[in-house]
Amino acid sequence: MRNITLSQAVNEAFAEEMRRDETVFIIGEDVAEAGTPFKILSGLVEEFGTERVIDTPIAEPGFMGLAVGAAMTGSRPVVDLMFGDFIFLIMDQLCNQAAKTHYMSGGKMNAPLVVRTNMGATRRSAAQHSQSLHALVAHIPGLKVAMPSSAYEAKGLLKSAIRDNNPVVIFEDKLMYNDKAEVPEEEYLIPFGEANVKRSGRDITLIGTSSMVQVCEAAAEILAKEGIEAEVIDPRTIVPLDEETLIASAKKTSRVIVVDEGHQSFGVTSEIASRINEKAFYHLDAPAMRMGAMDVPVPFSPALEDITVPTPEGVAEQARKLMSGEMIHAA
Amino acid sequence: MAKTKTNTEDYLRMYKQMVRIRSFEDNANQLYLSAKMPGLTHMYSGEEAVAVGICEALTDDDRITSTHRGHGHCVAKGANFREMFCELLGKEEGYCRGKGGSMHIADQSHGNLGANAIVGGSMGIATGSALRAKLQGADDVTVCFFGDGATAQGLLYEVMNMAALWNLPVIYACENNGYSEYTKTEEIAAGSITARAEAFGIEAHQVDGQDVMAVNELTQKLVARARKGEGPFFMELMTYRYHGHHVGDINREYYRSKEEELDWKENRDPIIKFRGWLVEQGIASEGEIEVMNAEIKKDAEEAVEYALAAKYPAESEVDMHVFAD
Numbered sequence: 001m002r003n004i005t006l007s008q009a010v011n012e013a014f015a016e017e018m019r020r021d022e023t024v025f026i027i028g029e030d031v032a033e034a035g036t037p038f039k040i041l042s043g044l045v046e047e048f049g050t051e052r053v054i055d056t057p058i059a060e061p062g063f064m065g066l067a068v069g070a071a072m073t074g075s076r077p078v079v080d081l082m083f084g085d086f087i088f089l090i091m092d093q094l095c096n097q098a099a100k101t102h103y104m105s106g107g108k109m110n111a112p113l114v115v116r117t118n119m120g121a122t123r124r125s126a127a128q129h130s131q132s133l134h135a136l137v138a139h140i141p142g143l144k145v146a147m148p149s150s151a152y153e154a155k156g157l158l159k160s161a162i163r164d165n166n167p168v169v170i171f172e173d174k175l176m177y178n179d180k181a182e183v184p185e186e187e188y189l190i191p192f193g194e195a196n197v198k199r200s201g202r203d204i205t206l207i208g209t210s211s212m213v214q215v216c217e218a219a220a221e222i223l224a225k226e227g228i229e230a231e232v233i234d235p236r237t238i239v240p241l242d243e244e245t246l247i248a249s250a251k252k253t254s255r256v257i258v259v260d261e262g263h264q265s266f267g268v269t270s271e272i273a274s275r276i277n278e279k280a281f282y283h284l285d286a287p288a289m290r291m292g293a294m295d296v297p298v299p300f301s302p303a304l305e306d307i308t309v310p311t312p313e314g315v316a317e318q319a320r321k322l323m324s325g326e327m328i329h330a331a
Numbered sequence: 332m333a334k335t336k337t338n339t340e341d342y343l344r345m346y347k348q349m350v351r352i353r354s355f356e357d358n359a360n361q362l363y364l365s366a367k368m369p370g371l372t373h374m375y376s377g378e379e380a381v382a383v384g385i386c387e388a389l390t391d392d393d394r395i396t397s398t399h400r401g402h403g404h405c406v407a408k409g410a411n412f413r414e415m416f417c418e419l420l421g422k423e424e425g426y427c428r429g430k431g432g433s434m435h436i437a438d439q440s441h442g443n444l445g446a447n448a449i450v451g452g453s454m455g456i457a458t459g460s461a462l463r464a465k466l467q468g469a470d471d472v473t474v475c476f477f478g479d480g481a482t483a484q485g486l487l488y489e490v491m492n493m494a495a496l497w498n499l500p501v502i503y504a505c506e507n508n509g510y511s512e513y514t515k516t517e518e519i520a521a522g523s524i525t526a527r528a529e530a531f532g533i534e535a536h537q538v539d540g541q542d543v544m545a546v547n548e549l550t551q552k553l554v555a556r557a558r559k560g561e562g563p564f565f566m567e568l569m570t571y572r573y574h575g576h577h578v579g580d581i582n583r584e585y586y587r588s589k590e591e592e593l594d595w596k597e598n599r600d601p602i603i604k605f606r607g608w609l610v611e612q613g614i615a616s617e618g619e620i621e622v623m624n625a626e627i628k629k630d631a632e633e634a635v636e637y638a639l640a641a642k643y644p645a646e647s648e649v650d651m652h653v654f655a656d
Contacts, residue, residue, distance in 0.1 A: 104430055
């Protein structure tokens with residue numbers, strides 16, 4: 001099988017879906033000739049024209065609002081939100097409008113749109129271009145949230161998102177755009193709500209999202225050398241969440257760490273850990289633990305930024321504590 | 332008054348639609364005052380010529396977006412009393428199965444994309460609907476209703492900019508009723524409202540919102556031009572709301588006088604004005620008008636009775652429609 005970058009995978013997903021369905025269009029800042037600052041969309045405007053790869057003024061609430069209206073009346077827009085941090089600018093249109101369209105209309109209308117944006121720190125972009133804000137979106141009923149962990153997931157999840165009849169927000173880790181993975185030539189979709197068990201193990205479950213899947217896999221390698229067999233699971237979508245797979249693994253291993261790049265407090269790690277603690281309680285040898293980003297704005301200085309996010313060494317250390325029973329007493 | 336509609340039937344339908352709105356609101360107000368309606372609501376009474384003058388120039392394929400003061404738009408776009416009252420009372424047979432209520436009432440079968448409880452919240456939706464029409468080569472037009480208060484929202488300027496850049500078939504209909512909730516419009520809006528649109532190169536008109544014929548004539552012209560790709564357009568409709576910001580806003584002399592309210596009701600009422608014109612032109616007699624009024628009153632009362640007796644949604648509906656299949 002061939003290897004392509006996450007960026008190429010996203011580009012392919014668009015090309016395939018836009019050929020398949022002429023109601024699909026892309027709208028956002030510098031998406032056409034510029035192909036986004038990350039050059040992810042390069043070439044699409046040549047094939048699909050400026051009517052389907054639409055450059056907008058710098059007006060996030062405005063073009064997000066346009067996407068909601070277009071989606072409600074028969075188009076399938078994909079909003080390109082240049083940085084995940086800008087999600088605060090579109091919150092009314094996303095959460096008050098798109099998320100509630102289907103429910104408030106008693107099921108008579110819907111807003112099938114996708115917001116493609118990014119997340120992830122350690123790119124030295126400081127506090128307003130480095131946040132991982134997916135938990136905010138996941139909190140609002142009516143929105144689905146996908147978090148691809150590689151080029152393979154990025155393509156399959158984006159294609160599913162475009163075909164979904166609900167608003168979907170996809171968070172890609174901006175540090176992974178050049179990372180390569182095996183991606184089939186032939187068409188495939190990744191269904192929402194199906195976790196992927198990346199590595200099987202009997203001693204401890206490491207649940208990671210987005211780039212934290214790789215962090216968990218690297219931690220599992222470290223632990224394997226010490227005789228600890230970690231299971232690594234990628235939920236792939238946090239809404240819907242494949243609770244069944246996560247709970248089953250927790251019951252099997254009896255120890256869980258949830259790793260996510262959003263802020264730890266009130267975040268995705270808290271939610272998943274709580275569900276495991278509630279639903280696998282009698283099978284656990286220790287409370288399910290959270291490892292998120294530190295509860296600080298992302299600092300600029302590399303010396304500071306790097307210590308705000310979970311690392312393989314940090315996850316391995318936490319796993320050792322859980323294995324030794326230290327956390328039981330700490331808790 | 333300006334004459335545009337050329338046959339009696341059209342005039343009479345416009346009259347009836349205005350009376351239907353007034354009648355709907357009178358009943359909705361009573362439902363609130365008698366504590367039979369959950370929550371609160373915002374009355375459209377006094378502004379009927381705006382919704383009717385505009386919506387009578389539209390087809391069912393044309394879309395509108397509405398506001399928290401949206402019953403008038405909903406009726407004018409073709410909605411039925413029964414489903415509307417059921418929605419206001421949170422009943423299963425309501426347009427939104429009771430999940431939207433007064434502030435979110437929508438009727439997509441007639442192109443009403445819904446009321447919106449965020450002031451200015453539907454400006455993007457209306458403009459997006461127009462973008463869809465342009466991309467898909469459809470000739471429908473979308474009218475975005477909003478109040479003078481919503482002109483203070485930044486979203487308006489973002490979407491007018493894009494609508495003008497791309498010649499989208501959208502008409503921004505600013506219902507200037509003189510008050511932004513509990514504050515005089517002059518205290519919240521600097522400069523001219525139409526000049527805001529003109530700054531984007533959008534053709535803007537100010538029209539007497541109490542004159543249904545004038546509103547209709549202007550809208551017909553703008554809709555025809557928008558269908559040909561000459562949009563967007565902007566209308567400022569000078570009107571007045573008879574009630575407070577919402578039905579519970581009873582003691583409002585601190586922001587506007589009773590004399591002012593009385594003046595609008597007695598001298599500038601859109602229904603009285605149009606009724607006088609119909610009689611004067613020999614289109615309907617006083618007697619015929621009284622018969623129409625009585626029929627509408629009866630229809631509204633029957634719909635209220637129906638809605639009061641209708642059943643609530645089953646509890647099992649509470650988590651239905653969060654996601655579409």
